[in-house]
Amino acid sequence: MRVGVLTGGGDCPGLNAVIRGIVRKGTQEYGYEFVGFRDGWRGPMEGDTLPLDIPAVRGILPRGGTVLGSSRTNPFKENDGVRRIKETLAKHEIGALIAIGGEDTLGVAARLSDEYAVPCVGVPKTIDNDLSATDYTFGxxxxxxxxxxxxxxxxxxxxxxxxxxxxxxxxxxxxxxxxxxxxxxxxxxxxxxxxxxxxxxxxxxxxxxxxxxxxxxxxxxxxxxxxxxxxxxxxxxxxxxxxxxxxxxxxxxxxxxxxxxxxxxxxxxxxxxxRGGTPSAFDRWLATRFGLHAIDAVRDGDFGKMVALRGTDIVRVPIAEATAKLKTVDPALYAEVGVFFG
Amino acid sequence: MRVGVLTGGGDCPGLNAVIRGIVRKGTQEYGYEFVGFRDGWRGPMEGDTLPLDIPAVRGILPRGGTVLGSSRTNPFKENDGVRRIKETLAKHEIGALIAIGGEDTLGVAARLSDEYAVPCVGVPKTIDNDLSATDYTFGxxxxxxxxxxxxxxxxxxxxxxxxxxxxxxxxxxxxxxxxxxxxxxxxxxxxxxxxxxxxxxxxxxxxxxxxxxxxxxxxxxxxxxxxxxxxxxxxxxxxxxxxxxxxxxxxxxxxxxxxxxxxxxxxxxxxxxxRGGTPSAFDRWLATRFGLHAIDAVRDGDFGKMVALRGTDIVRVPIAEATAKLKTVDPALYAEVGVFFG
Amino acid sequence: MRVGVLTGGGDCPGLNAVIRGIVRKGTQEYGYEFVGFRDGWRGPMEGDTLPLDIPAVRGILPRGGTVLGSSRTNPFKENDGVRRIKETLAKHEIGALIAIGGEDTLGVAARLSDEYAVPCVGVPKTIDNDLSATDYTFGxxxxxxxxxxxxxxxxxxxxxxxxxxxxxxxxxxxxxxxxxxxxxxxxxxxxxxxxxxxxxxxxxxxxxxxxxxxxxxxxxxxxxxxxxxxxxxxxxxxxxxxxxxxxxxxxxxxxxxxxxxxxxxxxxxxxxxxRGGTPSAFDRWLATRFGLHAIDAVRDGDFGKMVALRGTDIVRVPIAEATAKLKTVDPALYAEVGVFFG
Amino acid sequence: MRVGVLTGGGDCPGLNAVIRGIVRKGTQEYGYEFVGFRDGWRGPMEGDTLPLDIPAVRGILPRGGTVLGSSRTNPFKENDGVRRIKETLAKHEIGALIAIGGEDTLGVAARLSDEYAVPCVGVPKTIDNDLSATDYTFGxxxxxxxxxxxxxxxxxxxxxxxxxxxxxxxxxxxxxxxxxxxxxxxxxxxxxxxxxxxxxxxxxxxxxxxxxxxxxxxxxxxxxxxxxxxxxxxxxxxxxxxxxxxxxxxxxxxxxxxxxxxxxxxxxxxxxxxRGGTPSAFDRWLATRFGLHAIDAVRDGDFGKMVALRGTDIVRVPIAEATAKLKTVDPALYAEVGVFFG
CATH class of the missing domain: 3.40.50.460 (Phosphofructokinase domain)
Structure with missing residues (x-):
């Protein structure tokens, strides 16, 4: 099987660790091939690809940014966006697409998966940590x-x-x-x-x-x-x-x-x-595990899902649900910290 | 009320953050006074104390080590250890004791609490992260x-x-x-x-x-x-x-x-x-919250308990239970990481 | 002999290392006593002092800022500034004054030394490295x-x-x-x-x-x-x-x-x-050596001088000369670096 | 002209910065071409080369180690070493050779230059800083x-x-x-x-x-x-x-x-x-300038020389002289620092 990978939205330390995790496990354990799409959803829309194999992910673990590039392109706001994506996927014989991104990028993945039968798996990314479905996001x-x-x-x-x-x-x-x-x-x-x-x-x-x-x-x-x-x-x-x-x-x-x-x-x-530079050890750990579990979701055919951290476990949740609500700071937690004010 | 605080076992970045959290909240919100015991259980056994108030904890948040000193002294292995501790607590009119430490230090706290009615609250500390009751320990x-x-x-x-x-x-x-x-x-x-x-x-x-x-x-x-x-x-x-x-x-x-x-x-x-030097931001956050919740346990009279991290929440668990079992690396997790070997 | 010490102008990592060097060597090797003046020239003008002995300088080497505080007060712009400084020095029986600071602070020291017979030694400080008499300044x-x-x-x-x-x-x-x-x-x-x-x-x-x-x-x-x-x-x-x-x-x-x-x-x-935070190893080395050599200048009665780095040596130069000219980037050096532009 | 570059001896943060400086300036300002030799003197002896142009040096500035590899091979201890080097240089039409290394590597360069008319320029490298001709070495x-x-x-x-x-x-x-x-x-x-x-x-x-x-x-x-x-x-x-x-x-x-x-x-x-990892800003500055000045020495045909730091200037000194004497810690400097002992 061939699997497409893209990163969308603002960059975030750990994106490369996710990509490396996906490619290493997918290649070595499941025998998949990979296609990197450049600059988020722009890549599959315009058929702009990058080679993505084990040599391509060597040495990227400690590097910030994303080797795939990023953008805020939204295919639902572009002319014929969805059709062009489906054409690209067909052309490259891609059986699954892993989208790494925030609310916008994952929102597209959810709709593509739920409404257009594009087999997507999501990996959440927000440097602000404001996604309700996961304890923490990398970065x-x-x-x-x-x-x-x-x-x-x-x-x-x-x-x-x-x-x-x-x-x-x-x-x-x-x-x-x-x-x-x-x-x-x-x-x-x-x-x-x-x-x-x-x-x-x-x-x-x-x-x-x-x-x-x-x-x-x-x-x-x-x-x-x-x-x-x-x-x-x-x-x-x-x-x-x-x-x-x-x-x-x-x-x-x-x-x-x-x-x-x-x-x-x-x-x-x-x-x-x-948001730049080498990710912390914690973020490299979390991002790598997100990558490993995302490719497991692909193997399981568990599409429309997103990986998430709960305690020390990586779980899967429906993308649509996960991105529905912003995780904001609980007033009780803010009050707890308030003892140090003044 | 007067509350005693001690740190035992190997040092660990974040100990000072716990102490500061305890003293700031205890003083400002509950009006407690504090007595610092020097060098773990040696302190209360020998009546060796340190002043512990808000000025004493200023500036210690980013500092490694422990301002209270530490040791591996075990009162159950010393002549008359428990009696001497009880005398010290009585002399200083101490109504609760917070013990910050690993398996050994907390094991003493559990026995003192459960068998000798010494009102103890525990804060777990192990740089090795091998305590089963908590997702992570600071350090x-x-x-x-x-x-x-x-x-x-x-x-x-x-x-x-x-x-x-x-x-x-x-x-x-x-x-x-x-x-x-x-x-x-x-x-x-x-x-x-x-x-x-x-x-x-x-x-x-x-x-x-x-x-x-x-x-x-x-x-x-x-x-x-x-x-x-x-x-x-x-x-x-x-x-x-x-x-x-x-x-x-x-x-x-x-x-x-x-x-x-x-x-x-x-x-x-x-x-x-x-194990030395300034704690990471994550450890300062976790250690501080452990401190804040430990003093809450004191206020609630919830003795024999230890604070612990579950997901993003701080909870309380019986000390005896928490220290009963070493948390080792799950073979499945080790296998997951094994994809990167070679 | 009693020696006064002050720090003026913007803060700079390494100030505390200078102070520690002065006090350690002055106390241990020459038997001097020290008086710290608070907030640059405001200290001696207003007689605002701090105790300054070996316990006072313990642990300050890796800390940014200055334990003496700083200000931009200029006694020549204040009513009766010089007279008030001389009174303070007389009152505390101070035989030498070490001023650590930039162009302004050292300019005052030069005038006090040259025109008013106040025995000053200077230590240069500019985070911008723009002092012509020294290869580098700490910070x-x-x-x-x-x-x-x-x-x-x-x-x-x-x-x-x-x-x-x-x-x-x-x-x-x-x-x-x-x-x-x-x-x-x-x-x-x-x-x-x-x-x-x-x-x-x-x-x-x-x-x-x-x-x-x-x-x-x-x-x-x-x-x-x-x-x-x-x-x-x-x-x-x-x-x-x-x-x-x-x-x-x-x-x-x-x-x-x-x-x-x-x-x-x-x-x-x-x-x-x-300009904040812990100084680099290079700055701790340079600042400490500046301190050690400044107290040597005091011992030698070599007033009106400032310590400076030349290659790997610490030398002394007249303060007035040293602060006369800004050290700017040589056009040839800028051109050398220009190969990387574009 | 074609210029060969090699790095020998133990690795040292800053080697890549030297290489980048040489290649950027040599290519852009003097129109030279470069040949990278792999693993110190082993490279020219065995004709083992690497492409070395501007794309090859992009992104290497902050990276430790050396993209050219290193070894302790000494052509004077190998059968026919010198002749094989001369053959390689002739074959690649190399008009100058820049050797970056410590006492051993530079010692070879000095003999090749002085005794065998191989046009060598040296760049000193010793993490121990024990070379007498230069104030500091990078790393x-x-x-x-x-x-x-x-x-x-x-x-x-x-x-x-x-x-x-x-x-x-x-x-x-x-x-x-x-x-x-x-x-x-x-x-x-x-x-x-x-x-x-x-x-x-x-x-x-x-x-x-x-x-x-x-x-x-x-x-x-x-x-x-x-x-x-x-x-x-x-x-x-x-x-x-x-x-x-x-x-x-x-x-x-x-x-x-x-x-x-x-x-x-x-x-x-x-x-x-x-000795590993990203070089400090100081070392990147020094190493880059060493590279820029080494290629200037090549342009000037100033062979048998080595670049060195004196104060804030980069100068040239005969390699043979520079490597003759170990720079050890002066007893007076050790005594100066001794005030902090105990």
């Missing part, structure tokens, strides 16, 4: 590690100058990276998209920190928002590709904090450093 | 990270000289560190205590790796053993403190591999670097 | 390391999405951090303050990189500027403390590149992460 | 960084258990790695090959450290030796390839310290982790 641990190391570094400069340092981390809709890295980095304030914050409360926490002669670190998810009436966002321009630009909550916070507390404040926006 | 992720980084480094020197590099990692009875770091590091052979290895098979894997012009990395847990008749261990001397010295399986492997394959082989023994 | 290597690691990470995300990634690093007046981290990180364009860049040339380099199917990384010093007429800077606001805000050349570059090349571009501003 | 900074990070980690485990931790680092004949990493890591004893140590003095330092309630770290170069009569080395066996095995001074020290001080002691041997 998240790496991102938290990068952010934590940055916060560790910022502590000393904050202390030396008795300044407030604001760190803006990824997380448009879910605060997982902010919550984990903020806790691990010993932040004094953590702000997440799930709960609108009160800038006055933030400043009280900052003041109380200075009172014990320590300088505060504020970790804020890019999607966090103050209470109504407290913030006028910069006009949220879109770039030339139609993507929304960061709204700049970190920069806004520093200005507000300076104005309200009379303390100097500086912002660091970690940006893409959080 | 393990840090150890795996250190070992993986070492393996990453060794690949290039192996390739440049077409040599075999053997990496000996921790794990006397369970191969978790070897398995995770070996997989994450792209090792070509992983040997664990749970399954006796066949040196001839190991050499076949090595040969097949050289055939594709790559140099092999062998990751071996210190407790791994060859099949009967294949190895004569160095006389396993004990040091002047009665601890068994490492038996040197890594060194033995390099020699056997050289003799059998005709390829140069070198050994690196990672040793204590795996 | 620079750490900053370059942090920036290089970030660039390493960004490569993979650039490749996966065929995007341009712009990394803005420190360097208002000198491009050393950009040059070293850009070269070490394999950047395709490096822009420094010493040479106005041509945005059209930058875009040609970017295009030529895409032509070989690689995605470009642009490293830009915060002080780099395009040719006249090519850039309209954001109104360069000052913050509430009168410091000039970053002008945002990185953000501007990304927009221009998108507009001119039609490729997506993103900016990461590394900010304070470059 | 050394990476090795020191790896060792320092290990020492950082070991501190916490030493403190928690009040144990002595011995770290054995590379350095058969020169103590540079021990000296730099020991100082940077805050070791309490540093032992180097240049000065025989007195085990009694070592134990006094250890005792004095315990007296202030801190646990000592001993850093020892593999080639360090106690005074006459203090040590009986393990029979120094050679491996099956005739290389001398490590003599185990670290292990011996731990045993002696335990016996003499009554404190527990453990040894970590860092081994090959010090």
């Amino acid at each position: 998240f641990d790496t991102a938290v590690g990068v952010a934590t190391e940055a916060i560790d570094r910022l502590h000393t400069t904050a202390e030396s100058h008795m300044r407030v340092l604001v760190v803006e981390v990824m997380g448009r809709h879910a605060g997982w990276i902010a919550l984990h890295s903020g806790l691990a980095g010993g932040a004094n304030v953590i702000l997440i998209p799930e709960q609108r914050f009160d800038i006055e409360q933030v400043c009280r926490w900052i003041d109380s920190r200075f009172k014990v002669r320590y300088a505060p670190i504020v970790v804020v998810a890019e999607g966090a928002m103050p209470k109504d009436g407290q913030m006028v966002l910069k006009d949220d321009s879109t770039d030339s590709f139609g993507h929304v630009r960061l709204s700049g909550v970190g920069e806004w916070l520093a200005k507000e904090i300076e104005a309200r507390t009379g303390k100097e404040a500086r912002t660091t926006v970690l940006g893409h450093t959080q | 393990f992720d840090t150890a795996v990270g250190v070992a993986t980084e070492a393996i990453d480094r060794l690949h290039t020197t192996a390739e440049s000289h077409m040599r075999v590099l053997v990496v000996e990692v921790m794990g006397r009875h369970a191969g978790w560190i070897a398995l995770h770091s070996g997989l994450a590091g792209g090792a070509n052979v992983i040997l664990i205590p749970e399954q006796r290895f066949d040196i001839e098979q190991v050499c076949r894997w090595i040969d097949s790796r050289f055939k594709v012009r790559y140099a092999p990395i062998v990751v071996v847990a210190e407790g791994a053993m060859p099949k009967d008749g294949q190895m004569v261990l160095k006389d396993d001397s004990t040091d002047s403190f009665g601890h068994v010295r490492l038996s040197g399986v890594g060194e033995w492997l390099a020699k056997e591999i050289e003799a059998r394959t005709g390829k140069e082989a070198r050994t690196t023994v990672l040793g204590h670097t795996q | 620079f290597d750490t900053a370059v390391g942090v920036a290089t690691e970030a660039i390493d990470r960004l490569h993979t995300t650039a490749e996966s999405h065929m995007r341009v990634l712009v990394v803005e690093v420190m360097g208002r007046h000198a491009g050393w951090i950009a040059l070293h981290s850009g070269l070490a990180g394999g950047a395709n364009v490096i822009l420094i303050p010493e040479q106005r860049f041509d945005i059209e040339q930058v875009c040609r380099w970017i295009d030529s990189r895409f032509k070989v199917r690689y995605a470009p990384i642009v490293v830009v010093a915060e002080g780099a500027m395009p040719k006249d007429g090519q850039m309209v800077l954001k109104d360069d606001s000052t913050d509430s403390f009168g410091h000039v805000r970053l002008s945002g050349v990185g953000e501007w570059l990304a927009k221009e590149i998108e507009a001119r090349t039609g490729k997506e571009a993103r900016t990461t501003v590394l900010g304070h992460t470059q | 050394f900074d990476t090795a020191v960084g790896v060792a320092t990070e290990a020492i950082d980690r070991l501190h916490t485990t030493a403190e928690s258990h009040m144990r002595v931790l011995v770290v054995e680092v590379m350095g058969r004949h020169a103590g540079w790695i021990a000296l730099h990493s020991g100082l940077a890591g805050g070791a309490n004893v540093i032992l180097i090959p240049e000065q025989r140590f007195d085990i009694e003095q070592v134990c006094r330092w250890i005792d004095s450290r315990f007296k202030v309630r801190y646990a000592p770290i001993v850093v020892v170069a593999e080639g360090a030796m106690p005074k006459d009569g203090q040590m009986v080395l393990k029979d120094d066996s050679t491996d099956s390839f005739g290389h001398v095995r490590l003599s185990g001074v670290g292990e011996w020290l731990a045993k002696e310290i335990e016996a003499r001080t009554g404190k527990e002691a453990r040894t970590t041997v860092l081994g090959h982790t010090q």
Whole structure:
């Protein structure tokens, strides 16, 4: 059998580990052949392929990014997208397709599988860890590690100058990276998209920190928002590709904090450093196991399913179900961490 | 209420994060006072205490080791140990004792709690991750990270000289560190205590790796053993403190591999670097949450229990049960990873 | 003899290593006592001191920031500043003062020494490495390391999405951090303050990189500027403390590149992460040796001098001379590195 | 012109950066073509070549090891070695040969150049930093960084258990790695090959450290030796390839310290982790510049020379001279660092 593989959406450390796991096990244990599709769904739509065999996956385990390239192309928004995909699969005699990606990429896989009988298996990928069907997604641990190391570094400069340092981390809709890295980095304030914050409360926490002669670190998810009436966002321009630009909550916070507390404040926006580079050991482990189990699902003919982590087990869940609901930070968990604020 | 805290057994990155979590929440939310006992069970036995309040736990989150010190003292093996502990607790008016440690330390806590009505709560600690009641223990992720980084480094020197590099990692009875770091590091052979290895098979894997012009990395847990008749261990001397010295399986492997394959082989023994230094973000998160939940157990009067990780939840389990059985690597999981051997 | 020590200006990894070196050698070998002044020149002006002995410097070697605190206070701009400093020194019977800092802090030391007979010894500190009298200053290597690691990470995300990634690093007046981290990180364009860049040339380099199917990384010093007429800077606001805000050349570059090349571009501003956290081994070595030699200068009564690195030797140079001229990137060196552009 | 390139001796982070620098500049600026020889002098002797052009050097900058492979083959010890090399060079029409290596590899280049008119340029490589003609060699900074990070980690485990931790680092004949990493890591004893140590003095330092309630770290170069009569080395066996095995001074020290001080002691041997993996930013900078200047020497027809670092400049020196004398640690420098012992 020939199996197609593609990676879609934003890149994420661990994608290559998934690909390697699929190809090694599929080739050695099941005797499959593989076709790599370039740049997510664009690949099968346009018939753009890459050779994908064991030599092609040697040495890629520790490398960030994806050797298959990625894009946000959605065949359901393109002319004749589904038909073109089916033609490509037929032409290459592909009996199964493994799609590695986030909500959008997997949403396509679910529809192709459920509505168009394209035999798809999904591997979930979201650096934000906001997928409800799985305990963790790969890439998240790496991102938290990068952010934590940055916060560790910022502590000393904050202390030396008795300044407030604001760190803006990824997380448009879910605060997982902010919550984990903020806790691990010993932040004094953590702000997440799930709960609108009160800038006055933030400043009280900052003041109380200075009172014990320590300088505060504020970790804020890019999607966090103050209470109504407290913030006028910069006009949220879109770039030339139609993507929304960061709204700049970190920069806004520093200005507000300076104005309200009379303390100097500086912002660091970690940006893409959080999603690039070599994956952590945890992410390599998780991503590899996702790959191994995805090819097992192919062998079992268990299509329309996605692999997921539950405790220390890899399980399979229907893709459609898995991508239906965003996993956001539970208020109880946020409250638990709140003991370290101030 | 006054709460005692102690750390016993080998040190482990994250111990300080547990202590900080306990003290911050206990002080701020429940109004408890704390007494630190020095060097595990030696502390309460000898009445050796440390002040333990919020200033004492500032800045310790990213630091390895334990501010309370540690030892392997066992009150059940000491003259009058239990009585002396009870006296110390009475003298300091201590209403609950949190013991952070491995099988031995927690075994004492279980007996004190169950048989002597000493109100104990346990926090599990084993860098080897070999405790059956919890998905992961803190320190393990840090150890795996250190070992993986070492393996990453060794690949290039192996390739440049077409040599075999053997990496000996921790794990006397369970191969978790070897398995995770070996997989994450792209090792070509992983040997664990749970399954006796066949040196001839190991050499076949090595040969097949050289055939594709790559140099092999062998990751071996210190407790791994060859099949009967294949190895004569160095006389396993004990040091002047009665601890068994490492038996040197890594060194033995390099020699056997050289003799059998005709390829140069070198050994690196990672040793204590795996258990020291700043904890990973994952371990800080887990250890902190263990601390927060341990003090909740104290508040609930839920003694004889230990906190544990299940999925992403922290739960409580009876200490005695939790420490009864070693969590070893499942043969099925080892087989799953075996696809990368050779 | 009693010796005063202060640290002024922006913080820099290695400051604590200098302090430790001074105190260890001064105490053990020369029998001196030490007085720490808090927050740069504010300390001696206001008589704000800290105890500074061997226990006070234990464990500070690997820590970023400065245990003495820092500020930009300039006694020559304050009412009666010099007189107040002399009074403090007299009151504490201080026979020598070691000032660790950049151009401003050392400039004060030079004037105090040369014009007011205050016995000062200087230790140079500039994370930007822009001091002409010394081959390197501590902190620079750490900053370059942090920036290089970030660039390493960004490569993979650039490749996966065929995007341009712009990394803005420190360097208002000198491009050393950009040059070293850009070269070490394999950047395709490096822009420094010493040479106005041509945005059209930058875009040609970017295009030529895409032509070989690689995605470009642009490293830009915060002080780099395009040719006249090519850039309209954001109104360069000052913050509430009168410091000039970053002008945002990185953000501007990304927009221009998108507009001119039609490729997506993103900016990461590394900010304070470059100057915080644990110093690199090189910086600990250099900073410690600076400390050891500074106290030797005190013992020799060699005031008005500053320690400096020449090759592998630590030498002494007149402070006034050393701070007279900014060390900028030589055009020949920039040209040498230019072979990697595009 | 066609230029040959080879790398010999033990591998060293930065070798690939040298190769990339040579090829990029040679191709782009001088229009040269390149031939890579495999495995040091074995390559030209046996005519074993690799293609070496700009695509071949893409992406190798951050990678440890050497894409050309390495060996210790010495043509002067092989039958007809020199003649075979000359034949290979003639056959490939090679007008210049760049040899990157240590004393042995460069010694061959010097003789070939001086006695046999083979136009050679040398690039010095020694992870031990023991070459007298250059301030630093690449790879050394990476090795020191790896060792320092290990020492950082070991501190916490030493403190928690009040144990002595011995770290054995590379350095058969020169103590540079021990000296730099020991100082940077805050070791309490540093032992180097240049000065025989007195085990009694070592134990006094250890005792004095315990007296202030801190646990000592001993850093020892593999080639360090106690005074006459203090040590009986393990029979120094050679491996099956005739290389001398490590003599185990670290292990011996731990045993002696335990016996003499009554404190527990453990040894970590860092081994090959010090010479593998991604080079530090400093080493990438230095190695790249060595490559750029080596190809300039070729262009200038300046054969029999080697590039070297002096301060921040790259200069050229006669190879024969440069390799004549080992650069060992100056007693004055060792004494300077001695203030931190105990």
